[in-house]
Amino acid sequence: MQPRSPSDPRVAVLDVAALTVTTPDNSIVIVNDLTLQVAAGEMLALLGESGCGKSMTSLALMRLTNGLNTSGRITLLGRDIATTPEKAMSAIRGREMAMIFQNPMSALNPVRSVGRQISETVRRHMGLSRKAARQRAIALLEEVGLADPVRCYDAYPHELSGGMCQRVMIAMAISCDPILLIADEPTTALDVTIQKQIMDLLHILKVRRGMGILMITHDLGVVATYADRVAVMYAGRLVEQADVHTLFSIPRHPYTRGLMDSMPDLEDASDLFYAIPGTVPELRALPPGCSFAPRCTRADTNCTHAFPGHTTFGANSFVCCFHPVEAAT
Numbered sequence: 001m002q003p004r005s006p007s008d009p010r011v012a013v014l015d016v017a018a019l020t021v022t023t024p025d026n027s028i029v030i031v032n033d034l035t036l037q038v039a040a041g042e043m044l045a046l047l048g049e050s051g052c053g054k055s056m057t058s059l060a061l062m063r064l065t066n067g068l069n070t071s072g073r074i075t076l077l078g079r080d081i082a083t084t085p086e087k088a089m090s091a092i093r094g095r096e097m098a099m100i101f102q103n104p105m106s107a108l109n110p111v112r113s114v115g116r117q118i119s120e121t122v123r124r125h126m127g128l129s130r131k132a133a134r135q136r137a138i139a140l141l142e143e144v145g146l147a148d149p150v151r152c153y154d155a156y157p158h159e160l161s162g163g164m165c166q167r168v169m170i171a172m173a174i175s176c177d178p179i180l181l182i183a184d185e186p187t188t189a190l191d192v193t194i195q196k197q198i199m200d201l202l203h204i205l206k207v208r209r210g211m212g213i214l215m216i217t218h219d220l221g222v223v224a225t226y227a228d229r230v231a232v233m234y235a236g237r238l239v240e241q242a243d244v245h246t247l248f249s250i251p252r253h254p255y256t257r258g259l260m261d262s263m264p265d266l267e268d269a270s271d272l273f274y275a276i277p278g279t280v281p282e283l284r285a286l287p288p289g290c291s292f293a294p295r296c297t298r299a300d301t302n303c304t305h306a307f308p309g310h311t312t313f314g315a316n317s318f319v320c321c322f323h324p325v326e327a328a329t
């Protein structure tokens with residue numbers, strides 16, 4: 001089957017505008033006015049500390065935020081999926097957009113063979129016969145680099161390592177040729193060498209299939225190596241977005257700069273660990289103005305009165321700060 005991804009890499013497969021997620025009584029804003037695009041064949045990293053709203057953003061994009069209020073526009077290859085009825089949405093999930101999670105062991109069904117889990121997905125979404133679905137599942141297990149795909153097909157999750165299970169999850173996610181893959185910290189539960197193998201695999205699949213990938217991560221190393229563009233999130237809002245080279249050469253938001261400064265410099269033995277002072281604020285008690293102001297060395301009274309709007313500095317690049325860093329110092 002031909003991938004349905006557009007061949008023009010500039011086409012936005014995902015276009016999100018003003019996405020907002022709140023608790024049912026609207027007292028807590030978990031995701032606040034988020035706007036981003038992911039192009040075909042592009043990996044956008046959504047970067048931020050724990051608790052800043054990355055996972056909630058990914059669940060909102062999949063329309064899986066049961067019980068919470070969600071508003072804003074979500075467009076998948078030109079089609080509005082924010083208002084799509086749930087029945088149609090469940091056909092889009094897995095078929096047009098797919099997601100992989102942190103812990104593959106818990107995402108897989110422990111009492112079904114992994115091959116059967118994949119073939120059930122392709123039978124449901126693509127209407128293949130049992131035999132064709134099995135063949136497709138074995139081909140997918142091979143594509144994600146599992147050495148003995150026929151044997152793997154009949155294995156149960158507990159018979160495979162964590163890295164193998166994540167490859168199975170990726171095979172299942174790409175089984176129906178989605179145009180968008182959302183990967184929520186897919187390597188966090190894996191050891192370092194396996195992390196690299198899984199990230200390399202996602203990179204290869206992105207290029208080969210032309211999928212857009214939204215990569216949720218707090219790992220700057222992953223961002224620097226694999227992402228094409230980066231969106232930095234803090235306390236539910238995007239505070240900076242840029243292509244990866246620009247972001248690493250001039251991190252304009254003081255929060256982005258703080259994250260970069262927190263990376264240890266292995267070549268400088270005298271380099272001490274730096275940590276951004278303070279912690280991410282509780283969403284139920286956000287300070288007025290810019291949420292980062294209490295931790296920011298550049299903040300002044302302006303910053304505690306209003307949230308700074310977007311200052312753009314190139315295509316798809318912006319920073320939300322009254323005192324952005326102008327150049328690397």
Ligand SMILES: Nc1ncnc2c1ncn2[C@@H]1O[C@H](COP(=O)(O)OP(=O)(O)OP(=O)(O)O)[C@@H](O)[C@H]1O
Nearest residue numbers: 023028030048049050051052053054055056057283
């Ligand atoms: N149903 C809910 N009601 C209120 N607050 C919630 C709800 N669900 C999540 N939150 C809060 O929303 C914030 C964002 O959570 P989220 O899991 O999206 O963060 P994250 O950036 O993905 O963190 P991590 O990297 O640890 O997964 C957290 O402070 C969390 O406590």
